[in-house]
Amino acid sequence: MADSWTSLLKNKTFVLVWLSGMTVMLGFSIFFLSVSWFVVDEMQQPAILGVVMMTIAIPRVAMMIYGGVLADKIQKSRIMFTTNALQVVVMVVLVVLVQQDALQTTSLIILAFVFGFLDAFFFPAASAMIPSIIPVHQLQQANSWYQGSTELMFIIGPVGAGLLLTFGGFAFAFSAAAVLIALSTILIYPPFLKDPVPEARSGRPTAWMDLKEGLAYVRRSGIHRSGTMVIITINLLMIGPLLISIPMLISALGGAPWQLSLLEGGFSTGTFLLSVLLVTWSLKQRRGRWVLGALGVSFFLLLVFSQVEALPVLVIVITLMGGAGMLVYLPTITMIQEKTDNNKLGRVMSLVNFASSGFEPIAFALISFLVAASISIQTVLMYTSVTGMVLTGLLLWLSPEFRQTD
Template sequence: MTTNDIGTGTGTAAEGSTHTPSPLRLPAFRRFVLAQLVSATGSAMAPLALAYAVIGAGGGAGALGLVLATSTVPTVAFLLVGGVLADRLSRSRLLFLGNLLAAAGQGALALVVAAGHASTGTIAACGFVSGVAIAFTTPAAQGVVTRLVPAHQLQQANALLRLPTNAVKVVGPVAGGLVVAVSGPAWALGFDALTFGVAALLLLGLRLGAPVAKGSALADLREGWSGFWSRTWLWTYTAAGTVLVAAWLAGYQLLGPVVTEQEYDGARTWGLVQGAFSSGLLAGTVVCLRWKPERLLVVAVSASSGLALPLAALALGLPLPWLLLSAVLAGITLDVAGVTWVTAFQQNVPDAELGRMSSFNQVGERLAVPLGYLVVALVSSAFADRSVLAVCTGIIVAATLLNLCVRDVRRIRRAPSRNGGTRLETRNRERTPNS
């Protein structure tokens, strides 16, 4: 394998090898993993600190909802711009600037809260900055792994990236709660800003080269849409994912705490459910380190249906042990779905298009956040919570089954061809010149 193969992620020399060395042997990949871990450590504490910063400023649920919306809207609005830039500029430089911007936003918020001058408006303004940063870093991050590891190591690399992040999700909120309780939200927000700054410096050291831009940014965007639409497996997965994520967020994030308060032991039960789910995420990452299915996209789509399990358990009012088991299984299947999906995406989209294809996919799934919350807000007054949970369960199952009916989803295979794409991707490129 040549140095160029390692740089582009399209090497095939070791594809048939029975022993695959760990991507952690590659210094650049280790640096990327460390940057992700550092950033995730601060981000795991931030939601709790943000909530208490809003409360400390005299706000309630409405103010917190406004702050969260203010951080979400710019992400959706600027994702397509971030995708175009990720295919025109150095992705490592974009990640550096994005993390630096996030550090500035969280740092300003920490200072405002510490000085006692926080208000819903100032908190929302800092959240807007963070939302813009996410819009530029998300598409760039999708295309970094393919530059750091060869194609046959992509699934292992994606799993290794998620392993420390999922571990932090288990302990991060607890640590954040302790910091907020002892020192106040400003310290937790300041720590989050510091982790973004450290991650930025680590990412700057990757020094990935920039692609050669041939046309205007608008032309790149049009070409990206043509490429996205020509890949049936990609846009159908995005459409199904938007519906599925909306149903999951509506059932789990909104109705989950409400139902556990009414039917179980309130906050204690919900804390156990979230802990079980996080433990499942960790277990799913371990599964992906060992299991390498050939039909990546079929596995990703099928595994997504596991999110229906805790919703069904809540709808049926099952005893707590069964509810916890369903949460663990949902976490396992979600992480398996995430790793196999990202691997299939990276192996079947050319490196020059990864940023734009990722941004189109992310726009669809992020639109599910307000969609799910809005639908539940409209129907919750007319229907019982358990009935809404049952409907959300059915939507997840239906979206999964319909997506599995798409022929191109079933045709995606693991083994890449010599040019770094699968035979399906080669046919797509031949059929659609703009893709």
């Protein structure tokens, strides 16, 4: 394993992509928290915070699949470099408006929309980059290290943003985020990475033809089909409901803001620790069974989470849920990447990212609707966990190819 990790560090392209991923995620984390606090504290309009977040999320989800089509046609580093550079421009405009006290609701929503739109092209290219530059036998270690590092940035980011806002103000925090995104842009400069350029395809296929080809490719493969369903299931019925339920649960239990931070930090810590474990633990046998087993454990832990009220127990359970969720996600992503042809990586990974990102907002809406109908959040989580366990059983029964994959 040490030799495997040493060879990863000797892969200059991977190291640059890894460092770029960490800096951009740290910049994003600082940006998101700073925007949230700007809306609530500076603009005094907490009611529009959801609108701003949706303005970032909707174009990102809507355009993500087309971003994958593009990633199969254009050098991936070129896409990542261009989108990051344009996001730096957005951040500079944001800083200027804040300094001149001219950032209003309309301008913030427009900037948020552009930022989310650019993300739709960055992430499919980034997801398809690693399997195009890493040998198959090292994919689990590379994915785990990359994912663990980015999860760590989302733990560090809010703390850093709080310090920047406390000692420097909003312009300083947004400037720091812009510098980090600019550093990421430099690290993925295409002549530095020298990643493969997709081969020119015969004919002139349209984006719609490329997308249909990618969808057909996923439907034909039991591993791709079942893996995508696994990711949809855990995001729709575990991660999405959990993320939106934390503040509701703390409020229902009469808790304080610091307790909210403990729960959110516990989940991130679990995902980070499991990612680090998978760097050193080569999960090569019965991966499909490990994934489906971890999926069932995730929903069992969610059931426990919905029934207890003691904060120490909730923190322990949510930390375990973060680890179980990552044990579902990372091996599934690796198996899908291993079974995907290089000329379809962009489209397949964009569909996987859509399954990951596109169903969380649906979960947010469903949970909000049920709670608004006077159903307690504990009851909603209980039924969600039971539904997840039933679907896990169906996946075990109906996905023999995925279940038996090593």
